[in-house]
Amino acid sequence: MLKADAIVLGAGIVGVSVAVHLQKRGRATVLVDRRAPGEETSFGNAGLIQREAVYPYAFPRDFKKFLTYALNRSAGSHYHWRALPKLAPFLIRYWWHSSPARHAAIAQAYARLIERSVDEHLSLAAEAGSAELLRPTGWILLYRTPSALDEAVTDAERLREEFGIRFRALDRRDLAEAEPHLGSGLTGGIHYTQPVSVSDPHALTLAYVRLFEHLGGRSARGDARTLEATPQGWQVQTESGSIEAKHVVVALGAWSDVVARAFGYRVPLATKRGYHVHFQPRGNAVLNHTVLDDERGYVLAPMAQGIRLTTGAEFAARDAPKTPVQLAKAEPLARDLFPLAERIEAEPWMGLRPCLPDMMPVIGPAPRHPGLWFAFGHAHHGLTLGPVTGRLMAEMMTGAAPFTDPAPYRVDRF
Numbered sequence: 001m002l003k004a005d006a007i008v009l010g011a012g013i014v015g016v017s018v019a020v021h022l023q024k025r026g027r028a029t030v031l032v033d034r035r036a037p038g039e040e041t042s043f044g045n046a047g048l049i050q051r052e053a054v055y056p057y058a059f060p061r062d063f064k065k066f067l068t069y070a071l072n073r074s075a076g077s078h079y080h081w082r083a084l085p086k087l088a089p090f091l092i093r094y095w096w097h098s099s100p101a102r103h104a105a106i107a108q109a110y111a112r113l114i115e116r117s118v119d120e121h122l123s124l125a126a127e128a129g130s131a132e133l134l135r136p137t138g139w140i141l142l143y144r145t146p147s148a149l150d151e152a153v154t155d156a157e158r159l160r161e162e163f164g165i166r167f168r169a170l171d172r173r174d175l176a177e178a179e180p181h182l183g184s185g186l187t188g189g190i191h192y193t194q195p196v197s198v199s200d201p202h203a204l205t206l207a208y209v210r211l212f213e214h215l216g217g218r219s220a221r222g223d224a225r226t227l228e229a230t231p232q233g234w235q236v237q238t239e240s241g242s243i244e245a246k247h248v249v250v251a252l253g254a255w256s257d258v259v260a261r262a263f264g265y266r267v268p269l270a271t272k273r274g275y276h277v278h279f280q281p282r283g284n285a286v287l288n289h290t291v292l293d294d295e296r297g298y299v300l301a302p303m304a305q306g307i308r309l310t311t312g313a314e315f316a317a318r319d320a321p322k323t324p325v326q327l328a329k330a331e332p333l334a335r336d337l338f339p340l341a342e343r344i345e346a347e348p349w350m351g352l353r354p355c356l357p358d359m360m361p362v363i364g365p366a367p368r369h370p371g372l373w374f375a376f377g378h379a380h381h382g383l384t385l386g387p388v389t390g391r392l393m394a395e396m397m398t399g400a401a402p403f404t405d406p407a408p409y410r411v412d413r414f
């Protein structure tokens with residue numbers, strides 16, 4: 001039996017970041033996952049540390065957009081009809097929280113996390129000796145019509161006024177200068193300049209694991225579903241034997257509800273699935289920034305592995321087989337935007353964004369079980385918020401003053 005101060009269940013970017021922050025504060029921590037670290041959702045995202053994302057992604061309230069989604073017509077969103085009955089309660093609550101007034105209130109709390117996202121990554125990456133994975137390029141939203149661009153400028157100005165978010169409005173010429181290989185037909189874009197782009201999110205997670213182990217932390221393979229309460233605290237079974245600790249953190253991403261439910265916490269977690277594939281650029285084409293083709297619903301990101309095409313949300317059962325129809329729709333659109341050569345891998349990657357209906361994560365204690373803590377539900381921004389969550393969690397768990405009021409993220413808000 002191995003004794004530790006804390007066990008962290010789940011070695012995605014969130015669990016790894018919590019483990020590093022605990023270990024930095026002298027808490028002997030064991031990081032447990034059934035796979036090698038960072039191989040689920042944290043493996044294949046678009047790599048953006050979204051410093052501008054103070055408004056989390058809301059359910060569309062605009063009727064035209066809603067109808068496009070409802071008819072499964074857009075590359076940006078897709079759903080499985082047969083998953084709807086089970087998803088309906090989540091979707092109704094998500095829609096309710098997306099009203100302009102609720103969304104604005106949520107942004108006030110969410111901004112407290114988002115505003116630290118880049119700084120927390122920069123300091124962890126520097127300590128991990130991996131600062132070169134973080135590129136201070138910002139990212140660009142693209143538009144094809146002057147009216148859509150004007151609307152986006154108004155939105156960006158509001159973000160600047162309310163939250164100090166920095167951006168540059170790009171006209172056709174500015175955009176061509178920033179991205180000379182994008183196709184014609186673009187009117188301009190919004191360049192959010194504070195975000196950071198990660199060239200290999202998996203490598204970043206692994207760098208944080210190495211930092212954790214360098215600080216004395218240990219990693220083990222095991223199934224989180226073996227978690228049990230003991231008179232001393234908590235125990236979990238791993239391939240290296242059983243591990244006991246006073247504290248345990250559930251950071252299992254899209255699978256967190258399975259363990260939470262076993263202890264009586266019914267969290268309304270749903271998944272928005274997402275896909276990626278990589279392409280070689282054609283000839284000497286270069287993509288300098290990650291670009292979101294908002295009107296057509298996909299992202300192109302320059303990554304260590306190639307140009308990564310990622311998709312928006314797919315609403316489906318967590319374990320349903322892959323249905324990469326959004327990739328099939330997005331690929332010709334992406335080829336129209338940027339000169340892509342062959343696909344690098346035949347089989348698309350799929351990840352599961354863990355989502356809560358009010359668009360905010362759960363970060364904090366399980367109120368009825370001393371020593372049980374939750375850190376999950378980061379939806380579209382788990383890479384962005386991993387290290388911020390790690391800090392907040394470790395501050396709460398060690399009795400230090402939390403950098404922000406953690407009340408908005410508590411589990412019993414549901």
Ligand SMILES: Cc1cc2nc3c(=O)[nH]c(=O)nc-3n(C[C@H](O)[C@H](O)[C@H](O)COP(=O)(O)OP(=O)(O)OC[C@H]3O[C@@H](n4cnc5c(N)ncnc54)[C@H](O)[C@@H]3O)c2cc1C
Nearest residue numbers: 012013014034041042045046048224253274381382383384
């Ligand atoms: C296409 C796409 C693009 C995205 N782009 C961005 C972006 O640009 N910026 C951003 O901030 N976010 C982005 N995201 C979201 C981000 O990737 C996720 O929010 C984040 O990876 C979630 O991290 P996590 O640690 O909570 O979960 P995960 O990375 O999924 O980790 C959960 C871990 O729990 C483990 N686990 C599960 N069940 C068990 C069990 N029973 N026993 C033991 N271990 C278990 C898994 O093996 C896994 O390692 C994107 C997501 C997708 C799908």
